[in-house]
Amino acid sequence: MSFRRRTYPEVLENILTAVTGGVAAESYPFPPPDTESAPFRHSLQQPQVADVVSVHGSRDGKPHLFRKDVDYKLLDDKQTLEWQEGAQLPDPGTLVHINYYPASAQALLTDIHTGSVVRTLAESVGLEIARLYAELEAVYQSGFIDTATGRSLENVVALLGISRIQGGRATGKVELRRSPGSRGTINIPSGTRVMTVDGNVEYETTESVHLDEGQNSIRVVVRDLEVNDPLPADSLTVLAVPIAGIAGVNNPAPTALTTQDETDRELCTRAKNFLHGSERATLGAIKEAVARQGITADVEEVANTPGRIRIIPHAESLPPELQQRLLTAIEETRPAGVLVERPIIAKPPAKVNLELRITTQSNMLEQDLRAAQRAVHDSIEDYFARLPAKEPGSINRIIGLVLGVAGVEDVRVVSATWEDGTDALDPEKGEFTTPDPNMGDFHIVLGELHIADPNLPTRLDVVITYPDTESPPDAPAIQASLTNTLTYLNEMNASEEAKAARRELSYGKFLHSIPLPNKTGESLEAYDAGTPPELPDETTIAPYQVHFVITLETGLSRILSRATDDAYQLTPFERMSLGGVEVHPEAADG
Numbered sequence: 001m002s003f004r005r006r007t008y009p010e011v012l013e014n015i016l017t018a019v020t021g022g023v024a025a026e027s028y029p030f031p032p033p034d035t036e037s038a039p040f041r042h043s044l045q046q047p048q049v050a051d052v053v054s055v056h057g058s059r060d061g062k063p064h065l066f067r068k069d070v071d072y073k074l075l076d077d078k079q080t081l082e083w084q085e086g087a088q089l090p091d092p093g094t095l096v097h098i099n100y101y102p103a104s105a106q107a108l109l110t111d112i113h114t115g116s117v118v119r120t121l122a123e124s125v126g127l128e129i130a131r132l133y134a135e136l137e138a139v140y141q142s143g144f145i146d147t148a149t150g151r152s153l154e155n156v157v158a159l160l161g162i163s164r165i166q167g168g169r170a171t172g173k174v175e176l177r178r179s180p181g182s183r184g185t186i187n188i189p190s191g192t193r194v195m196t197v198d199g200n201v202e203y204e205t206t207e208s209v210h211l212d213e214g215q216n217s218i219r220v221v222v223r224d225l226e227v228n229d230p231l232p233a234d235s236l237t238v239l240a241v242p243i244a245g246i247a248g249v250n251n252p253a254p255t256a257l258t259t260q261d262e263t264d265r266e267l268c269t270r271a272k273n274f275l276h277g278s279e280r281a282t283l284g285a286i287k288e289a290v291a292r293q294g295i296t297a298d299v300e301e302v303a304n305t306p307g308r309i310r311i312i313p314h315a316e317s318l319p320p321e322l323q324q325r326l327l328t329a330i331e332e333t334r335p336a337g338v339l340v341e342r343p344i345i346a347k348p349p350a351k352v353n354l355e356l357r358i359t360t361q362s363n364m365l366e367q368d369l370r371a372a373q374r375a376v377h378d379s380i381e382d383y384f385a386r387l388p389a390k391e392p393g394s395i396n397r398i399i400g401l402v403l404g405v406a407g408v409e410d411v412r413v414v415s416a417t418w419e420d421g422t423d424a425l426d427p428e429k430g431e432f433t434t435p436d437p438n439m440g441d442f443h444i445v446l447g448e449l450h451i452a453d454p455n456l457p458t459r460l461d462v463v464i465t466y467p468d469t470e471s472p473p474d475a476p477a478i479q480a481s482l483t484n485t486l487t488y489l490n491e492m493n494a495s496e497e498a499k500a501a502r503r504e505l506s507y508g509k510f511l512h513s514i515p516l517p518n519k520t521g522e523s524l525e526a527y528d529a530g531t532p533p534e535l536p537d538e539t540t541i542a543p544y545q546v547h548f549v550i551t552l553e554t555g556l557s558r559i560l561s562r563a564t565d566d567a568y569q570l571t572p573f574e575r576m577s578l579g580g581v582e583v584h585p586e587a588a589d590g
Contacts, residue, residue: 172255508535
């Protein structure tokens with residue numbers, strides 16, 4: 001059933017038409033039955049028609065008075081009303097009401113001028129009828145979620161088991177960041193859940209927002225789903241269900257308690273989004289429940305066993321707390337009579353190690369180069385984090401993401417290997433190979449990612465400490481020796497022809513190249529060219545202590561302070577530069 005409010009002018013016109021012998025509010029559906037295209041026509045019930053007084057109907061959902069001889073016209077047959085080309089047409093599926101005078105009409109009352117008795121009575125009655133229409137419209141609209149307000153809206157959403165959220169809950173703002181290289185508009189619907197790392201506290205967005213093309217971040221208000229204490233900044237960092245194109249989320253400022261109740265608009269939006277996300281007792285609902293725990297997994301029906309579902313997480317381990325949260329979410333979602341097997345890790349994900357060489361614009365500042373490095377790193381991490389299970393992964397997609405980063409002109413995949421060192425790249429298909437033919441279906445995750453940019457060398461810093469009773473090391477001599485060493489390494493590593501062993505930089509190799517009061521400095525180039533002598537270690541140079549700090553392009557550091565530390569492996573075309581040499585005395589014990 002539809003309802004259209006009749007305004008006071010329309011009601012008054014109907015009354016005056018009726019009392020003066022005309023036909024009032026003769027109704028017709030629009031468009032007319034069995035009429036699919038213009039011209040649209042209505043055959044009036046009482047021909048011959050002397051004059052059409054008015055046509056009222058609905059346009060754009062509102063009462064509308066249509067224009068005589070512009071929107072409609074009475075044809076020469078004095079019976080048919082025809083809608084004109086270019087007219088403002090009524091809304092499809094609504095009724096139009098036509099007031100007209102038949103040629104045979106005989107009016108008993110004719111004095112309808114303003115101030116007359118008939119006109120005064122008609123206006124009084126029309127005003128009361130129009131008031132009733134207004135009240136009926138309010139009653140009608142109170143039954144729909146989009147138009148109900150106040151108490152009426154609360155009654156409507158109560159059918160979904162939803163009630164208005166009262167004040168006293170924590171609210172705040174979260175910032176959502178676009179994934180580097182992503183394109184287009186990203187919609188973030190109201191009701192999007194964000195939570196803490198442990199999943200104990202969960203908030204939801206109170207409005208729908210979108211990231212426009214070229215916009216990197218956006219902030220939106222969130223509200224606690226339960227009554228918890230406010231959270232400090234950087235606590236809400238996990239999207240319950242990942243959104244394509246969103247790299248991360250966090251709350252820049254602490255949340256705070258609010259005394260404001262949920263508004264009608266927020267309640268309406270939350271109720272409509274509830275219907276979208278209220279899927280229960282289906283395979284899709286179980287998959288979403290698993291994804292909400294931040295777990296990638298295969299959720300599949302067991303073959304030849306109706307009513308049994310198997311979940312295979314793609315993770316190296318499931319901590320007890322995470323496993324319990326997963327079991328609880330599944331139990332709340334699974335259909336009655338369906339058995340969900342306890343999640344087991346049948347096989348760990350396959351880790352692929354990538355080495356990339358990127359070419360950036362030569363006129364970029366160092367901070368911009370490092371920002372580009374981080375963006376490349378984040379975009380590749382995000383790609384693997386969102387890679388669906390059982391998909392082999394696309395090298396072309398990775399290259400496209402890297403080239404989408406501002407300032408990157410070219411990229412080359414130097415190597416892609418599995419953890420055991422075997423080649424992981426299928427150049428013909430542009431995909432990753434299967435690490436083990438007997439492995440069957442597998443899930444790929446990112447292992448180590450090393451990005452080399454000739455415009456942004458890796459930095460080497462050296463810190464040397466010694467007892468104040470010993471002779472101090474010669475810092476300028478050490479700096480000169482390391483400068484020569486890095487020059488050799490950069491020239492050697494300027495092509496892929498360099499042997500892997502020469503690109504392996506251990507603590508002993510660096511120590512071998514620097515002079516100390518109790519040892520001489522030797523050329524690393526001579527070490528690689530001849531028969532390698534035994535390398536020194538931390539015991540050889542005691543009581544001196546030397547720390548080599550290698551700062552990667554991502555800002556992370558690798559420290560080599562003893563012979564047992566893992567060697568640093570240069571990526572082909574990677575350059576190194578010397579940051580500084582610091583020498584510090586230490587007071588002798590006692």
